Amino acid sequence: MTDHDDIITSVRSGILPAHIYNDADLFAAERESVFAKNWLFLAHESEVPDRGDYVVRQQLGDSFIVSRDESGEIRVMFNMCLHRGMQVCRAEIGNTSHFRCPYHGWTYKNDGALVGVPFFKEAYGGEDELRRSDHSLLPAPAMEIVNGLVFVCLDPDAPPFSSRLGEFRDYLDFYTRPGPDGVEVRGPQRWRLPANWKIGAENFAGDTYHTPHTHLSVSEIGLMSDAKGGKRKGGTMYFAGGGGGATFPLAPGDLPSRLGVIGYTDEMIKRRAETWPVTISALIGKDGQIPSAATIFPNLSFLHLWARVSESQIVPFTTMRLWQPVSEQETEVVSWFVVDKAADEEFKRASYKAYQMCFGPSGMFEQDDMENWSSITRVAGGTMARRLQLNNRMGLRTDDSTIAEPLTNFSGPGAAYGGFGEFNQRRWFDLWCRDLESGPIDTKKTTSYPTSEGDDREHER
Amino acid sequence: MSTSADAGVQYDVGAALSSGDPAHHAAYDFLMAEAQVLDDHDLEQWLDLLCEDVTYRVPVRVTTARGSACDVLGDASHLDEDRYSLGKRIERLRTEHAWAEDPPSRTRHFVTNVRCFATDSPDLLAVTSYLLLFRSRGDARPPDLISGVRSDVLRAQPAGGYRLLRRVVIMDESVLRSQNLAVFL
Ligand code: FES
Ligand SMILES: [Fe+2]
Numbered sequence: 001m002t003d004h005d006d007i008i009t010s011v012r013s014g015i016l017p018a019h020i021y022n023d024a025d026l027f028a029a030e031r032e033s034v035f036a037k038n039w040l041f042l043a044h045e046s047e048v049p050d051r052g053d054y055v056v057r058q059q060l061g062d063s064f065i066v067s068r069d070e071s072g073e074i075r076v077m078f079n080m081c082l083h084r085g086m087q088v089c090r091a092e093i094g095n096t097s098h099f100r101c102p103y104h105g106w107t108y109k110n111d112g113a114l115v116g117v118p119f120f121k122e123a124y125g126g127e128d129e130l131r132r133s134d135h136s137l138l139p140a141p142a143m144e145i146v147n148g149l150v151f152v153c154l155d156p157d158a159p160p161f162s163s164r165l166g167e168f169r170d171y172l173d174f175y176t177r178p179g180p181d182g183v184e185v186r187g188p189q190r191w192r193l194p195a196n197w198k199i200g201a202e203n204f205a206g207d208t209y210h211t212p213h214t215h216l217s218v219s220e221i222g223l224m225s226d227a228k229g230g231k232r233k234g235g236t237m238y239f240a241g242g243g244g245g246a247t248f249p250l251a252p253g254d255l256p257s258r259l260g261v262i263g264y265t266d267e268m269i270k271r272r273a274e275t276w277p278v279t280i281s282a283l284i285g286k287d288g289q290i291p292s293a294a295t296i297f298p299n300l301s302f303l304h305l306w307a308r309v310s311e312s313q314i315v316p317f318t319t320m321r322l323w324q325p326v327s328e329q330e331t332e333v334v335s336w337f338v339v340d341k342a343a344d345e346e347f348k349r350a351s352y353k354a355y356q357m358c359f360g361p362s363g364m365f366e367q368d369d370m371e372n373w374s375s376i377t378r379v380a381g382g383t384m385a386r387r388l389q390l391n392n393r394m395g396l397r398t399d400d401s402t403i404a405e406p407l408t409n410f411s412g413p414g415a416a417y418g419g420f421g422e423f424n425q426r427r428w429f430d431l432w433c434r435d436l437e438s439g440p441i442d443t444k445k446t447t448s449y450p451t452s453e454g455d456d457r458e459h460e461r
Numbered sequence: 462m463s464t465s466a467d468a469g470v471q472y473d474v475g476a477a478l479s480s481g482d483p484a485h486h487a488a489y490d491f492l493m494a495e496a497q498v499l500d501d502h503d504l505e506q507w508l509d510l511l512c513e514d515v516t517y518r519v520p521v522r523v524t525t526a527r528g529s530a531c532d533v534l535g536d537a538s539h540l541d542e543d544r545y546s547l548g549k550r551i552e553r554l555r556t557e558h559a560w561a562e563d564p565p566s567r568t569r570h571f572v573t574n575v576r577c578f579a580t581d582s583p584d585l586l587a588v589t590s591y592l593l594l595f596r597s598r599g600d601a602r603p604p605d606l607i608s609g610v611r612s613d614v615l616r617a618q619p620a621g622g623y624r625l626l627r628r629v630v631i632m633d634e635s636v637l638r639s640q641n642l643a644v645f646l
Contacts, residue, residue: 091526092635187537189521191637194602216558221549310545332636337537353541357549362519362540362642364553367561370640378602
């Protein structure tokens with residue numbers, strides 16, 4: 001039982017109470033029940049290529065240092081000093097062997113181990129009385145790295161990321177495993193959007209309905225050169241395990257020709273064909289569908305598209321972004337450019353340009369999305385929004401049967417539909433309801449750092 | 462870690478020109494006229510102020526420890542434009558479906574602290590200026606404020622006057638407090 005049973009019941013029936021996009025109580029519940037229990041993305045390994053490299057990332061109120069320690073291991077540590085709680089690292093990117101707390105000077109190695117305590121003997125009685133090994137920076141309760149993507153979970157008892165991700169893994173490989181060397185990322189760009197975090201997450205999960213309208217200007221100026229890409233109407237929506245997305249229809253051909261038309265070189269195509277799961281190769285090569293936007297629940301989205309970066313050149317690009325909640329009405333968007341690590345510099349440069357023309361705060365697609373989403377959030381905070389029920393039932397009849405049958409000839413994992421429908425948004429909200437309903441985790445279990453068997457030491461003599 | 466200095470156009474900058482120098486006056490007039498063109502949303506006229514081979518870059522600013530080599534990302538930017546992509550952006554804003562700027566923002570480009578430098582090329586003038594951009598949308602939402610420094614290179618035109626050859630804007634915030642960057646800096 002939760003305080004939000006009415007909302008959950010309504011959302012499950014395909015009706016969204018409008019205030020869920022700007023509701024402080026609900027946001028507090030999301031923090032405890034959604035964000036504290038799910039796997040959250042922090043950084044990509046390529047952002048910390050060398051020993052000592054680090055980046056600092058937030059998820060809700062928590063700040064984490066992602067570092068590569070002196071042995072080359074990736075570490076994720078809670079950025080809070082064990083003495084009085086100061087953030088030990090206040091830069092967002094850099095290289096260091098140690099983090100020295102500015103408050104009283106405790107010093108930690110870049111793997112989190114406490115190595116220096118000022119006046120250790122006089123103040124604490126030395127190692128006999130205060131074991132430094134008991135005072136390492138708190139590691140993330142759980143961490144997993146997939147295709148170089150570093151995920152953490154604040155619930156140490158959560159199911160492993162791979163089981164949460166399930167069949168979406170193949171699509172993740174489409175975006176982030178174009179060859180044996182994987183990808184590298186650039187950025188991120190960060191900007192504050194006065195919008196609720198859910199809107200971006202569910203939009204990327206499969207709102208193909210908005211594309212022809214919101215992004216009409218982009219096709220009017222021929223940015224994607226639609227003639228080659230076909231009509232959005234012929235695309236699909238799929239949901240597989242912990243995520244879902246949409247695919248874009250391609251002109252007739254096979255895997256090499258279809259990837260060639262959107263700007264991949266022969267060598268890049270060959271590498272993909274040898275590396276991607278067969279489901280992905282068949283989805284593109286046989287079905288003529290290429291993944292476009294997608295979201296892994298709760299707040300990590302991906303996008304692959306192509307753009308004309310000059311009169312004569314079409315280039316594909318991939319981006320990945322976090323819809324990182326700040327409050328019920330503000331989201332920090334963190335957007336990375338993602339590129340095949342083995343690609344040549346010229347491709348990477350052109351692909352970045354294509355990304356930037358389309359996505360990020362200045363992107364010609366994304367600019368218009370942001371305008372819409374902030375507008376929804378603003379009006380969702382009022383009294384009238386408490387009375388308004390939004391329709392999330394596209395593709396369903398009144399008896400809950402689907403207007404169109406699921407596709408039977410879809411080569412990718414998961415259940416897929418053609419045409420238009422809010423299938424994916426409903427699945428995304430099912431996961432959201434699941435977490436709200438099961439309630440918060442017991443954080444007591446997870447806040448203590450490991451203590452040794454020395455607890456029976458005399459405290460005072 | 463991949464921060465590095467911005468490469469940009471290669472030229473050697475000489476000493477600062479006095480504010481009484483005719484070249485300084487010319488650069489100042491250029492920037493004032495440009496600000497008005499931008500705030501009037503006269504974007505076609507703005508394009509006419511740019512060289513055909515213009516580059517226009519707004520790199521991503523990051524927070525780094527004192528003593529770090531750099532605090533902009535060398536390989537990531539909010540804008541990294543040439544004449545083609547700037548033209549496409551303006552062409553899009555001129556369609557009837559560019560929601561980001563419909564209704565249009567009310568903007569004010571405050572351009573101050575102009576300094577002008579001779580270069581080793583007789584037709585190139587290096588100009589730095591501070592920018593404070595005020596942007597208001599809708600009725601009562603908090604306005605966007607973007608503060609930064611521009612490093613421009615102006616090229617003298619055979620027919621007289623200057624055009625913008627290069628602009629790099631270093632913003633003072635690492636997190637953009639603006640829903641999008643649908644306006645030019
Ligand atoms: S808070 Fe870090 S040393 Fe005291
Ligand atoms: Fe969109």
